[in-house]
Amino acid sequence: MKLITATNYSDMSRIATEIILKRIKSSDKLTLGLATGSTPIETYQYMIEDYQQNKTDYHHVTTFNLDEYVGVGPTDRTSYYYFMKSKLFDHIHIPREQTHIPNGLANNLEDECSYYENKIKNQGGIDLQLLGLGSNGHIGFNEPGTNFDIKTHVEQLTEATRSANARFFDSLEEVPTHAITMGISTILQSNEILLLVSGEKKSSALTKLLKDTKLDPSFPASSLHNHPNVTIVADQEALQYANLT
Numbered sequence: 001m002k003l004i005t006a007t008n009y010s011d012m013s014r015i016a017t018e019i020i021l022k023r024i025k026s027s028d029k030l031t032l033g034l035a036t037g038s039t040p041i042e043t044y045q046y047m048i049e050d051y052q053q054n055k056t057d058y059h060h061v062t063t064f065n066l067d068e069y070v071g072v073g074p075t076d077r078t079s080y081y082y083f084m085k086s087k088l089f090d091h092i093h094i095p096r097e098q099t100h101i102p103n104g105l106a107n108n109l110e111d112e113c114s115y116y117e118n119k120i121k122n123q124g125g126i127d128l129q130l131l132g133l134g135s136n137g138h139i140g141f142n143e144p145g146t147n148f149d150i151k152t153h154v155e156q157l158t159e160a161t162r163s164a165n166a167r168f169f170d171s172l173e174e175v176p177t178h179a180i181t182m183g184i185s186t187i188l189q190s191n192e193i194l195l196l197v198s199g200e201k202k203s204s205a206l207t208k209l210l211k212d213t214k215l216d217p218s219f220p221a222s223s224l225h226n227h228p229n230v231t232i233v234a235d236q237e238a239l240q241y242a243n244l245t
């Protein structure tokens with residue numbers, strides 16, 4: 001694992017944007033895995049700024065988002081579909097049919113999971129996967145206890161995750177109980193992983209990830225130790241207890 005230390009959230013976002021744009025500009029065909037949540041918001045803002053200034057070409061880029069809530073539709077403001085549209089896709093010129101997010105309204109969720117997994121496979125896999133870190137160590141919505149071999153599946157969200165994400169909803173009761181998520185094995189099949197970590201509330205999870213290389217299903221992010229090409233960009237608040245010096 002390579003660790004890049006950022007001074008703060010903006011610096012982390014700027015470094016992440018540089019890495020992503022470098023891959024976009026240096027390839028003829030690129031498949032990006034994308035995340036939602038608070039962590040990548042400013043990265044997406046920097047990508048939009050870059051697009052406005054440099055008209056960066058996205059025609060060769062295909063995206064797959066990590067996850068979507070079950071029971072939430074594209075027009076719902078709390079859906080990850082809506083998040084991606086409003087925070088990135090509406091502001092850069094990427095063909096909409098090249099952007100993929102699981103369908104949380106699918107009648108048959110199991111079929112939707114296999115369909116999504118196969119779409120990633122048929123695309124040739126993910127070149128660069130962007131990840132955030134859950135305070136409980138989840139990646140995607142793979143909650144503690146998830147098998148490392150698992151592919152795209154429906155996951156029951158822990159109460160900790162529902163509470164952490166309640167800020168995007170009017171009340172805790174409205175936070176969905178389940179989500180479709182790429183599995184740990186789907187994520188680990190990416191060629192390259194970029195994990196962004198910011199803020200004090202991630203510091204204990206990040207410290208555990210950096211200090212303890214043991215593979216432990218109760219801490220899903222530990223599966224990243226099995227991947228040969230992981231870059232972590234973390235800010236000083238997130239690193240404050242890691243004592244890496």
Ligand code: F6R
Nearest residue numbers: 035036037038039132133134140
């Ligand atoms: C988001 C996702 C989650 C988040 C994680 C951190 O698509 O899969 O794993 O990355 O919950 O969320 P934030 O960034 O809101 O702290």
